[in-house]
Amino acid sequence: MKINLxxxxxxxxxxxxxxxxxxxxxDRSLGNEAEEEARSWLLEKAxxxxxxxxxxxxxxxxxxxKTNNSDNKPITLGSHHDAVSDGxxxxxxxxxxxxLEIMQTLKENQxxxxxxxxxxxxxxxxxxxxxxxxxxxxxxxxxLTLEKLQASxxxxxxxxxxxxxxxxxxxxxxxxxxxxxxxDMAAFIECHIEQGRNLFDxxxxxxxVTKITGIYREFVTVKGEANHAGTTRxxxxxxxxxxxxxxALVVEETAKALKRRDVVATVGWVEVNPNSAxxxxxNTKFIMELRFPGEMVKQQMLQRIEKDFLxxxxxxxxxxxxxxxxxxxxxxxxxxxxxxxGDEISKEQTPLSxxxxxxxxxxFINHVPMLVSMxxxxxxxxxxxxxxxxxxxxxxxxxxxxxxEKTDGKDIEIxxxxxxxxxxxxxxxxxxxxxx
Numbered sequence: 001m002k003i004n005l006x007x008x009x010x011x012x013x014x015x016x017x018x019x020x021x022x023x024x025x026x027d028r029s030l031g032n033e034a035e036e037e038a039r040s041w042l043l044e045k046a047x048x049x050x051x052x053x054x055x056x057x058x059x060x061x062x063x064x065x066k067t068n069n070s071d072n073k074p075i076t077l078g079s080h081h082d083a084v085s086d087g088x089x090x091x092x093x094x095x096x097x098x099x100l101e102i103m104q105t106l107k108e109n110q111x112x113x114x115x116x117x118x119x120x121x122x123x124x125x126x127x128x129x130x131x132x133x134x135x136x137x138x139x140x141x142x143x144l145t146l147e148k149l150q151a152s153x154x155x156x157x158x159x160x161x162x163x164x165x166x167x168x169x170x171x172x173x174x175x176x177x178x179x180x181x182x183x184d185m186a187a188f189i190e191c192h193i194e195q196g197r198n199l200f201d202x203x204x205x206x207x208x209v210t211k212i213t214g215i216y217r218e219f220v221t222v223k224g225e226a227n228h229a230g231t232t233r234x235x236x237x238x239x240x241x242x243x244x245x246x247x248a249l250v251v252e253e254t255a256k257a258l259k260r261r262d263v264v265a266t267v268g269w270v271e272v273n274p275n276s277a278x279x280x281x282x283n284t285k286f287i288m289e290l291r292f293p294g295e296m297v298k299q300q301m302l303q304r305i306e307k308d309f310l311x312x313x314x315x316x317x318x319x320x321x322x323x324x325x326x327x328x329x330x331x332x333x334x335x336x337x338x339x340x341x342g343d344e345i346s347k348e349q350t351p352l353s354x355x356x357x358x359x360x361x362x363x364f365i366n367h368v369p370m371l372v373s374m375x376x377x378x379x380x381x382x383x384x385x386x387x388x389x390x391x392x393x394x395x396x397x398x399x400x401x402x403x404x405e406k407t408d409g410k411d412i413e414i415x416x417x418x419x420x421x422x423x424x425x426x427x428x429x430x431x432x433x434x435x436x
Contacts, residue, residue, distance in 0.1 A: 001109055003416040005409055008101045015041060015081070015097065016089035025086035025403035030124040030135070031154060031164040038081050039168060042096070042121060049104055051119075057178035058139035059123045059170030065103050066116040073186040074116040075426055076386075077102060077419070080125035080136070080378060087126075088405025094393065094412070095191040096121045102420050114431040115186055117423070122378045123168065129155040130164070137378035139172075140180050141385055146172060185386040186430050187337060190379040191419055192390060193407050197398030198261075198371055202360050205349050205411035206418060207369035208341040209390035212380050213262065214330040216290040216298055220247070221321040226274065226282030238317040241272050241281035247320070250308040251288050254301050261361060262293040262372045265301070291374055293330055331380040337389030340425050342368040344418040345391070375400075391419055 018041065019026045019034030028034045039061065046053050046063040054062040061081075064074065079095025099119035106117065123136030130152045138144045149172045152161035162172045194200075199207055224240030248267035255265035266289045273283040288305075292298045309320050342365055351367035352360070363370040371392055382388045393415040396406040 001105065001111075001420065003098075003101050003105050003413065003420055005413045005416070007104075008097060008412065008416065009409055011045070011097045011100070012089055012093060015093050019083060021086070023086075023403065026083045026089060027085045027087070028081070028083040029085065029126065029128045030082055030130060030168070031128070031157075031159065035082055036168060042081060045100060049100070049107065051103065055169040056140060057165075057170050057172060057174035058136045059165050059168035060136040060140060061121040063100065063103070063119040064116060065107065065118075067111070067113045070114055070116075072115045072431065073184065074118040075113075075186050075423060075430070076118040076120055076188045077191070077423070078118075078120035078122065078188075078378075079190050079192055080122045082124055082126050082128070084126045084401050086403055087401055088399075088403060090193045090395075090405055090407045091195070091400050092125055092192070094193060094407065098191045098412075098416055098419065101416060102423060105420060106423075111424070113427045115427050118185075123165070123170070125378055129157075130161045131155065132161070134376065134378055134381060137381040139175060140178050141381040142179050143381060144175070146175050149175065181385050187334075187387040187389070187426055188379065188382040189337065189341070189389045189391065189419065189422070189426075190377055190382075191415060192377060192392060193395045193400060193405070194371065194392040195375050195395055195398070195400035197395075198362060198369065199392065199394035199411075200396060200398055202352060202356070202362070202369070204352070204369060205394055205414040206345050207371045207392045208338050208345065209333050209373050209379075209392055210338065210363075210370045211293065211333060212331040212373040212377055212383075212390070213291040213293065213375070214295075214298060215326055215328045215376055216292070216302075217324070217326040218288045219323045219325050220244070220286050220288055222247070222284045222286075222318055223321065224282050224284070224316070224318040225280070227280045229278045229280055232280060237280055239280050240284040240318055243312050243316045243318045244270065244284040244286050246312050246316075247288075247309060248286065250305060250312070251290075254304045254308075255290070257304075258297070258301070260293075260297075262374065263297060263301070264291045264374060265289065287325070293372060295329070328376070328380065331383045331388075333379070333383065333389050334387040336429075337387055337422075337426065338370075340422045340429070341389055341391050341418065342366055342370075344421045344425070345415075347421070348414045348418045391415055391422075
């Protein structure tokens, strides 16, 4: 039994038309017309399959198929259907459509499952104008308050989040009733493109995820002294922008010094005030982000940053004001599900030689790469309520969040068949309580 790759690729292409721009990029963010059209298309696909549909308070789409009268909790597959501005056609969409393809394959082959099979497309996983990412999965796992949702407004139009969610079929007032917990789900697996080069560089189609990175962000305000750029001698300057630039290099060097694949650091947003050619900046703001595998590594990085920031303050006569805006711990994946996914990948994928494995710098178990996800996913939040796993599919040249994003059909097929068989094994092993 195999997935129907031709059908899956056709569905990927059809979904990619919603929000497609002339230059090839896709813009499908919560609240825009393309995102709403994509929702309608997904609902039609599910209805055509004869599946039952539920839209919860967060406008997450749940597609259900029950093969018997068992009261077992469902096995859930899925991801998200929204896309970043100028993004590609695989990020998120592949996980949702892969789930639907597996459901349809099992239905066509009349395979009786002991657990209901469920596919979910989460609302607003990506950063969006309402400034709440992984919104759907955070909402239903109890990580968002009604107050926060009610206060959120679209950055450009000013529309309330509640209005956008209602238009998508949800109702944020029902947030508490929509929340799911351990009693509601037997397992969750998310299929996603890797968004990195590990699989591509090693000519591998798929790998299993051991954990999802921790993410730490600070909003940093640098207070200096604004003054005339032409008349203020260099020794009398307290330039907030140059202090911020020096701090950004500290952040970069802190990550590079660790020489680890699973550590990165970025300053990706900067606001310079007054941002004028003839005025020394008196106030500059930036966001610092660290991604890390564990708390000890995070603390090691922060200690060095603290020490070097203090030097900048003393040398330049400026001050840093730091506010933590995100401190998300790493999310380990379930070991039993990891093993099942890894076993099934090994049956589908041609292994590397032992020498190639050793030179890759990756960890391998049974010739399958064990990968740390350096991007955040809905699976982070699902891991707090149920057994959770992820399967990564190769991204060509590691590209993602851009119009050049591409994943080859042969890699999708290998990952899809591995996931199909992982679902069948999981269905039996959960029933027989053999999953360690």
